[in-house]
Amino acid sequence: xxxxxxxxxxxxxxxxxxxxxxxxxxxxxxxxxxxxxxxxxxxxxxxxxxxxxxxxxxxxxxxxxxxxxxxxxxxxxxxxxxxxxxxxxxxxxxxxxxxxxxxxxxxxxxxxxxxxxxxxxxxxxxxxxxxxxxxxxxxxxxxxxxxxxxxxxxxxxxxxxxxxxxxxxxxxxxxxxxxxxxxxxxxxxxxxxxxxxxxxxxxxxxxxxxxxxxxxxx
Amino acid sequence: xxxxxxxxxxxxxxxxxxxxxxxxxxxxxxxxxxxxxxxxxxxxxxxxxxxxxxxxxxxxxxxxxxxxxxxxxxxxxxxxxxxxxxxxxxxxxxxxxxxxxxxxxxxxxxxxxxxxxxxxxxxxxxxxxxxxxxxxxxxxxxxxxxxxxxxxxxxxxxxxxxxxxxxxxxxxxxxxxxxxxxxxxxxxxxxxxxxxxxxxxxxxxxxxxxxxxxxxxx
Numbered sequence: 012x013x014x015x016x017x018x019x020x021x022x023x024x025x026x027x028x029x030x031x032x033x034x035x036x037x038x039x040x041x042x043x044x045x046x047x048x049x050x051x052x053x054x055x056x057x058x059x060x061x062x063x064x065x066x067x068x069x070x071x072x073x074x075x076x077x078x079x080x081x082x083x084x085x086x087x088x089x090x091x092x093x094x095x096x097x098x099x100x101x102x103x104x105x106x107x108x109x110x111x112x113x114x115x116x117x118x119x120x121x122x123x124x125x126x127x128x129x130x131x132x133x134x135x136x137x138x139x140x141x142x143x144x145x146x147x148x149x150x151x152x153x154x155x156x157x158x159x160x161x162x163x164x165x166x167x168x169x170x171x172x173x174x175x176x177x178x179x180x181x182x183x184x185x186x187x188x189x190x191x192x193x194x195x196x197x198x199x200x201x202x203x204x205x206x207x208x209x210x211x212x213x214x215x216x217x218x219x220x221x222x223x224x225x226x227x228x229x
Numbered sequence: 230x231x232x233x234x235x236x237x238x239x240x241x242x243x244x245x246x247x248x249x250x251x252x253x254x255x256x257x258x259x260x261x262x263x264x265x266x267x268x269x270x271x272x273x274x275x276x277x278x279x280x281x282x283x284x285x286x287x288x289x290x291x292x293x294x295x296x297x298x299x300x301x302x303x304x305x306x307x308x309x310x311x312x313x314x315x316x317x318x319x320x321x322x323x324x325x326x327x328x329x330x331x332x333x334x335x336x337x338x339x340x341x342x343x344x345x346x347x348x349x350x351x352x353x354x355x356x357x358x359x360x361x362x363x364x365x366x367x368x369x370x371x372x373x374x375x376x377x378x379x380x381x382x383x384x385x386x387x388x389x390x391x392x393x394x395x396x397x398x399x400x401x402x403x404x405x406x407x408x409x410x411x412x413x414x415x416x417x418x419x420x421x422x423x424x425x426x427x428x429x430x431x432x433x434x435x436x437x438x439x440x441x442x443x444x445x446x447x
Contacts, residue, residue, distance in 0.1 A: 027429035091439030109327035205434040211245035221309030
């Protein structure tokens with residue numbers, strides 16, 4: 012892929028979905044796929060798919076379709092998957108532990124390397140092969156171990172302080188599960204932040220159910 | 230609020246964030262707030278905030294701002310919060326358990342009422358005050374207990390089958406943590422679906438880190 016070409020964020024957000032489908036095809040030994048077939052599986056129009064895949068040079072052949080292996084490699088390369096990302100988790104509560112044990116991440120090139128907490132009751136506990144360490148050892152750990160992403164699974168009260176501490180260590184990515192927004196971290200430190208506001212998402216679902224009922228469809 | 234007025238989905242998606250901030254203000258005993266103050270806290274422009282709040286009748290007074298309590302009630306009512314939603318969880322693995330224990334949901338009016346699995350090793354286990362039941366008892370449970378939302382925390386292989394089973398029971402909302410898309414459920418059953426594709430989100434983060442590094446900003 013031409014590393015200089017800029018891909019729109021809308022296409023980027025669809026890429027993991029393409030990656031998932033194409034990985035499935037690859038795992039099932041399927042060598043080629045048409046945009047019609049992808050369209051059916053992904054609920055996008057075939058022309059949308061052709062347009063998306065053209066964005067990063069994945070040209071299909073008329074009457075043949077796309078080579079699944081090539082497409083898989085291209086998307087993996089755009090998403091930065093050939094280089095695994097080392098991931099630490101801050102907060103060994105329920106959500107932190109669930110993330111640590113989520114097997115899909117490993118398959119997608121994210122390696123769980125450390126987990127930190129301040130609660131003496133969990134420190135030393137083994138979670139998916141990694142011992143929970145005290146949060147005060149974070150700085151030493153990051154100095155000695157390449158760390159790409161920190162996952163914040165801590166209460167919102169501490170989120171900003173820990174986010175600044177993590178970003179100051181030069182960690183490039185923050186995956187934020189704390190139900191608060193981390194303002195200014197991107198601007199100040201250049202660290203990229205992705206938020207997973209589960210409660211927000213659940214509330215949108217609640218709203219849509221209320222609307223459905225108001226409209227008497229159900 | 231005028232129940233017939235249609236609010237755009239973009240505004241709806243910002244509502245939980247307004248709700249979070251305004252709940253905080255309320256909890257801190259703050260009686261009024263200006264659009265400038267909300268703007269600073271929420272990283273939106275003041276004019277965007279005025280426009281959003283006008284959408285559902287939350288008119289501020291010149292030189293006074295918005296009444297926090299009134300605003301809180303209005304947003305809660307739009308989001309359907311006065312009526313609690315009963316939530317069951319399908320899959321008592323790590324993610325299912327983390328969701329069951331996530332205390333923020335309860336605060337937002339979502340009540341955890343049941344959890345189901347097929348694994349004999351977890352059936353009967355107590356999770357946040359609720360015993361894990363066998364998935365085969367799902368139909369009986371839903372007949373006897375008002376159930377608004379089912380959270381799918383199961384492997385993608387079973388997701389579609391379980392989603393259809395849940396939707397056929399007349400449950401109005403599906404919150405999908407399985408890393409697969411649930412096509413046609415909305416169309417066929419009228420059940421609303423919100424997806425939390427954690428791996429997709431993490432991959433977008435990975436992509437953004439790669440871009441950051443390519444551009445030599447870090």
